[in-house]
Amino acid sequence: MIVSRRKLIGFGAAGAGGLLLGGCDRLNESETFKGVLKGATGLNQRTQRLLMGDSLAREFTEADMSPVFKANGSTSVADPAYRSHLAQGFGAWTLRVDGLVKQPLMLPLTALKALPQRTQITRHDCVEGWSAIGKWQGPQLGRVLQAAGLLPAARYAVFHCADVLEGALYYESIDLIDAFHPQTILAWRMNDQPLDEAHGAPLRLRVERQLGYKQAKYVMRIELTETLAGLYGGGGGHWEDARGYQWYAGI
Numbered sequence: 501m502i503v504s505r506r507k508l509i510g511f512g513a514a515g516a517g518g519l520l521l522g523g524c525d526r527l528n529e530s531e532t533f534k535g536v537l538k539g540a541t542g543l544n545q546r547t548q549r550l551l552m553g554d555s556l557a558r559e560f561t562e563a564d565m566s567p568v569f570k571a572n573g574s575t576s577v578a579d580p581a582y583r584s585h586l587a588q589g590f591g592a593w594t595l596r597v598d599g600l601v602k603q604p605l606m607l608p609l610t611a612l613k614a615l616p617q618r619t620q621i622t623r624h625d626c627v628e629g630w631s632a633i634g635k636w637q638g639p640q641l642g643r644v645l646q647a648a649g650l651l652p653a654a655r656y657a658v659f660h661c662a663d664v665l666e667g668a669l670y671y672e673s674i675d676l677i678d679a680f681h682p683q684t685i686l687a688w689r690m691n692d693q694p695l696d697e698a699h700g701a702p703l704r705l706r707v708e709r710q711l712g713y714k715q716a717k718y719v720m721r722i723e724l725t726e727t728l729a730g731l732y733g734g735g736g737g738h739w740e741d742a743r744g745y746q747w748y749a750g751i
Contacts, residue, residue, distance in 0.1 A: 556683055557708035560621040565691065566632040569624070571698035574663035574670065577718055582662040590702040595686075599658070599724035602649030609688060609702055615639035618685050625751055626712035636706050637689035642680040645724070650676075654724040658731060659705055662718035665738055672716040672737040673728055673747070674707055683708040686719065711749035713739045 577583070585593040590609050597605040619637045645657065657679045661670040678684055684707045688695060695701040700717025707714050714737070728734060733741025740747050 554681065557622055560623065560633050562621065562635065564633050565621060565635060569632040569634045569691070569699070570626075570630060572626065572628065572712075574665055574717065575698040577663045577697065579662050579664075582718070586697060586701065593702055595703060595719065596721040597644060597648045597724075598721070600651040600654035600726060601645075601724050602651060603647075605644070605648050607644070612639055612644075612686060612688060612703070615643055618682070620683055620685070620706075620708065622683070622706070622708045624712050624715065627745070635691050636685060636687040638685040638687040638703070638706070640682060641684045641686055641705070641722075642682075644686065644722070645676075645679060648724075650724060653726045656725050656728060656736075658723040658725055658728070659716040659719050660721040660723060661716050662720050666742055668732065668738060668742070670716065670718070670738045671732055672705065672714055673725075673731075674705075674710075674714065678707050678710070681707070681709065709750055711751055713737070713745060714749050 577586075592608075594606040594608050595612065597607065616639065617637055618640055619635065621633060621635045623631050623633045625631045641657070654676065656673050656675055658673040659671060661672075663670045674684070684705070687700075687704050687706045688702055690696075690699055695704065700719075703719045704717040705715055705719060725731065728736045728747075732738075735741040735745075736747040737745070739745040
């Protein structure tokens, strides 16, 4: 039997004396919870890569969409440059793609919208213990990376974000296998409407085979790197650095 990361969270909570899935901080006070995830991470990643390959996360119909899709983590951005872009409808905003690429890019939102679009209705699973089904639209990340042209040493895509959480700029990262998965998109539209601020406007990552904390909001820059060492706290993402979450969050 293959045990999903979501089920392991439940096992970790039970092993911590009935710890409820009430929030990220409470979960990570439990050494049992963190130990279970740490021990299962490598197995979970290898199992998904070997058995699932390029298989898709389950997609749903519009009838399945949740009436409310909770906005968690950062729900607003204080950065003056971001607030100016927000006030102007992101008309002058650009996404920077650089690092280990042949051709660095500065892509306005109009350029991202002009690329071939993928629309998918998927379930968002949060480590806080809730799920919601939403509809997302945007270009596949792989198309954007192909346009930039990856150098041979590139191994990771790092997403630098506009929001600050607990005094640190938010960021996340995935490897190139997930980056080129067909369901990994740069979503600018949610439930048939442009993203609002609380849900990550103007652009957020959707990497559908991983848990919610990997779905970075307010993406400003994508950097291609050979290693995650020396980048922010070195764990590959904000919650990985701050709370010991595991870098691979496959479900």
